[in-house]
Amino acid sequence: MPRVLVVDDDSELRATIKEVMESEGLITDSAENAEKGLMLLKDNIYDIVLLDVIMPKMNGIDAIPLFLNTQAKSKIIIMTAYSTVDTAVEAMKKGAADYLTKPFKINELMITIMRILEEQKFKDCAEELDIDCALSTMANPIRRQIIHLIDQNKTLRFMEITRALGISDHTKVNFHLKVLKESDYIIQNSEKIYRITDKGDKILSCLSVIEQNLSS
Template identity: 25%
Template sequence: MAQILIVDDDHQLRMSFERLLAAEGYDVRAASSGEAGIDAVREAMPDVVVMDVRMPGISGLEAYAAMREIEPRLPVIIMTAYGTTDMAIEATKMGAYDYILKPFDIPETLRLIDKAVAAARSMRARVAVGEEDAATAAADAIIGKSPAMQELYKAIGRAAPTDATVLVRGESGTGKELVARAVYQHSNRADKPFLVINCVAIPETLLESELFGYEKGAFTGASGRKVGKIEQANHGTVFLDEIGDMPLPIQAKILRLLQEQNVERLGGRQVIPVDVRIIAATNRDLEEAVRRGQFREDLYYRLKVVTLSMPPLRERPGDIALLVRYFLSRFAKDMGQVDPGVSPAALEFLTAQPWPGTVRDLGTTVKKALIFNLGAPLGLDEVRKALGQPLRNEAGSQAEAGEALSRLIRRELASGRESLFEDLMDRFGQQVIREALDATGGNRTQAARLLGLSRPTLLAKIEKYGQRIESRVRPADS
């Protein structure tokens, strides 16, 4: 559960934030002054800080500077009233993640906090490279021992300590962001910010201002200055995901950044020097895009100083068994289960698949099969069902599932634990609720209807199980 620290001298505002963020599944802490906020960061590092700029004692700007000394990668969102935006902008230039204006737009504030939490995770969650033991694998790991993966590990090790621009190539879902994060985490800039910009997810009209910022009056609605992500990441690393889809005019500005190490905000004339390392990724054929005039040739050569290629799963079938065991260990831990293992027949079946898809698809298949697993090793029918393939024998599958459930109950009965019945009912109920929420995209009202429960009853069970709702609750579900 991500932890958010709220720093503000306004007691009512702190309480409002605590209720709002707790309802979204965050662990919330609060501090009433900049000094108390600094102490809170020292005591237990939060994932994100949301802090006012004007407080008794030291200012939010001074508090941010002290927090940055403790942890330069800590995302800090500055809160400000309209009359104090200059201070917030100054904090952003120093590296603060972003700022929000009072009064708050709640959905926009939640989206910003979600993004900051994701940024914190990108910077701090270690990516294990070449991890083969599923029991000791990190939450994020690049798994495989095939020759192609061994070459990739060597290339990461050689490229990471340099400041060379890196281009990561591979199909969608192969793990390009993991490669980029591994390069960052093994670089000399690992203690500096790492910001991810998805060139497809951000509309073209907003991408340029997101990257380079703007000055007041640069366009309709530009009521003040905004610092861009590249300027904000000074001395750190910027990961440009799906750069092959970046519009040509913005490509020209990225080229200038790589050549001259400076940027200009939209509507501004000041040349701002920056020191950032660029890591880019794409699933497109850039050579073909250059021939078609869709991608600048000069930028292409600037980007491919070092090229790292993530091979698709179908080209490394020998890694499938390692990946299945890794995903089982990871997802079982996430679900609060014991890793059930996988039967030889299921593993053989998964390894024999043509896998036109990706590592992400394999992980999804394993997770689907695990959700309704009842403690026995993952079987062939569970895997077939997860892949949407017909079962060998429906009656036989039901009999096997019943036998697996019986084995689980007998094993638990032998443990001699107290409250065994309630524990088993809670375990099964938690699985059913998680699946219903997943099926409805996190909409608790629809999940309750699907399960034949009242909404208050469902909420009470979620609270009882301590279950975190990963999916964003839809506005209609408020």
């Protein structure tokens, strides 16, 4: 489950964001300044850090490299009431993934967070898979249908797959099943039952991100 850290000296805003994040199923911690946020980063893994710019002691811009040195994979979203091009450029140069201008709408915040989480999910998939080969294999709509069908049903036999596809040409279905098996996305056991492999689960995660981005 994704984990979020909110670092802001405004206690009311921290509480509001924490409540919204948790209602969306995101584990959320908060800190009132960069120093306390850094301590939490040393003890916990965070996917997203929401970081205010203007805070007592250390400001958010200066905190970015310290946060990333502690957790390089955390994605930092800067929150600022003084949005200027210079502030945005400086934040991005130091490693921020995005920034929001206060006051922002909660819906805007959630869209930004979910987009960054989906982008990271795709990058994680790409690091583990030969993404060019995977996308080439899954470019065929019948193969995408097959792998989604098996995933939804957990296990399927050949005739169950052909009926669900509505394809009477068994040779064609066999060909696409063979491609998926050779790519190690599905396997067939001794009882002729197909199921998704761990590698198949990963390619499904990548496909999910791509399909969501195409439909948005």
